[in-house]
Amino acid sequence: MISVEEALERINQHATTRAPRMIRSVDSLGLVLAADIKSDIDSPPHDKALMDGYAVVASDIVPGVELTILEEVTAGDVPTKPVTAGTATRIMTGAPIPDGADAVVMVERTEVVGNNGTTVRIDFDAAQPGLNIMPRGESVREGDVVLRSGRLIRPIEMGVLAECGATEIAAYKRPSVAILSTGNELVPPEKRPNAGQIRNSNGPMLKALVQRAGSDAVNLGVGRDERADLDRLVQRGLEEDVLVLSGGVSAGVLDLVPEVLASNGVEQVFHKVHLKPGKPVWFGIKQDPRGDRLVFGLPGNPVSSLVCFELFVRPALASLAGQAFGNVERRTACLATTHSRYSDRPTYFPARLFERDGQPQVEPLAWKGSADLRTLADANCLALFPPSENEFAAGVVIEVFLI
Numbered sequence: 005m006i007s008v009e010e011a012l013e014r015i016n017q018h019a020t021t022r023a024p025r026m027i028r029s030v031d032s033l034g035l036v037l038a039a040d041i042k043s044d045i046d047s048p049p050h051d052k053a054l055m056d057g058y059a060v061v062a063s064d065i066v067p068g069v070e071l072t073i074l075e076e077v078t079a080g081d082v083p084t085k086p087v088t089a090g091t092a093t094r095i096m097t098g099a100p101i102p103d104g105a106d107a108v109v110m111v112e113r114t115e116v117v118g119n120n121g122t123t124v125r126i127d128f129d130a131a132q133p134g135l136n137i138m139p140r141g142e143s144v145r146e147g148d149v150v151l152r153s154g155r156l157i158r159p160i161e162m163g164v165l166a167e168c169g170a171t172e173i174a175a176y177k178r179p180s181v182a183i184l185s186t187g188n189e190l191v192p193p194e195k196r197p198n199a200g201q202i203r204n205s206n207g208p209m210l211k212a213l214v215q216r217a218g219s220d221a222v223n224l225g226v227g228r229d230e231r232a233d234l235d236r237l238v239q240r241g242l243e244e245d246v247l248v249l250s251g252g253v254s255a256g257v258l259d260l261v262p263e264v265l266a267s268n269g270v271e272q273v274f275h276k277v278h279l280k281p282g283k284p285v286w287f288g289i290k291q292d293p294r295g296d297r298l299v300f301g302l303p304g305n306p307v308s309s310l311v312c313f314e315l316f317v318r319p320a321l322a323s324l325a326g327q328a329f330g331n332v333e334r335r336t337a338c339l340a341t342t343h344s345r346y347s348d349r350p351t352y353f354p355a356r357l358f359e360r361d362g363q364p365q366v367e368p369l370a371w372k373g374s375a376d377l378r379t380l381a382d383a384n385c386l387a388l389f390p391p392s393e394n395e396f397a398a399g400v401v402i403e404v405f406l407i
């Protein structure tokens with residue numbers, strides 16, 4: 005059986021970034037840039053006022069100086085008169101600085117005098133040239149690379165793209181992920197399970213995990229443990245970049261997923277990984293001219309499904325989308341209480357990470373095993389306990405994975 009590290013290495017080999025395409029930048033939130041972005045203008049595009057006040061010649065400013073008001077310029081206007089010694093233009097934040105002016109005195113330090121309002125008195129000791137002015141191009145020069153290829157597009161990047169006129173950009177496609185829950189016992193959440201049945205909790209959970217990972221989820225619903233039904237749904241699932249199945253990969257008589265995948269041309273890369281929970285996890289690929297299809301068979305127990313998704317599927321989705329393979333945040337923390345449930349397999353144990361006296365501490369929860377999703381809901385991390393024959397004493401440092 006291979007280790008988690010070996011499994012990740014093999015997934016990484018197959019999780020190659022998909023071809024980029026052109027997309028409207030307003031639709032690009034969460035995508036990764038596939039080319040550098042250059043600005044088509046200087047920004048700001050003109051020397052601009054950073055205050056409401058008066059545009060003046062800085063050398064004019066001495067306490068109590070009176071200047072003749074030439075005109076009023078608001079943001080969106082263009083000044084028509086040059087400012088010369090002894091004159092000033094009333095100016096609002098964002099408006100272009102008139103020729104000749106090299107400082108803006110804030111309105112709070114001024115007073116309009118005379119009864120026709122044509123003169124302003126300035127109550128300011130001295131103005132340095134450049135006072136309250138942002139020069140043209142100070143933030144961005146035309147032709148500058150403002151965002152590099154590989155940058156994740158967050159709301160801030162969307163603003164920069166707009167500022168720099170990049171309305172169509174090259175970006176990696178959001179991976180599409182088909183989700184197929186398998187099991188004769190599964191009923192939808194709105195139904196009360198009859199004898200022998202359980203509700204399909206993996207379907208909604210995996211869909212949400214896919215969406216939170218920034219991919220598009222295509223929910224294929226529930227597949228029965230029959231070759232024909234699984235065959236049809238697997239074929240449909242292989243239309244997407246990634247197919248994630250839950251259930252049917254263990255050693256039961258109706259665990260048909262591996263053979264149905266094989267008969268649909270999906271090549272097994274590995275089956276079973278040395279970890280707990282999640283040992284039966286299956287991974288394979290199907291070659292496809294649109295980009296090889298990645299297929300993950302996650303064990304049916306919900307906690308195993310979640311652990312395997314976080315460990316194996318999420319890093320692969322990041323890589324397909326142009327980000328680094330990985331993406332799961334790891335920390336170290338001190339074990340807050342003694343932990344005596346040990347195993348011969350590395351165990352990802354539902355736990356709570358918190359701080360005490362500024363130190364990260366992790367407390368394993370009273371988890372009842374792979375089917376106990378309810379306890380996992382109280383966890384904010386998985387504590388990784390390496391294989392051991394001894395208990396883990398309070399205070400030892402262990403690795404945790406944020407979920």
Ligand code: AMP
Pocket residue numbers: 185186187189190202203204205206207250251252253254256259302303304305306
């Ligand atoms: P399997 O991996 O198909 O052997 O399933 C292992 C366990 O997980 C069984 O107890 C199943 O009933 C349960 N299980 C399988 N699929 C789901 C699901 N979609 N939601 C909740 N439990 C499931």
Ligand code: MG
Pocket residue numbers: 186187188251252258304
């Ligand atoms: Mg099953």
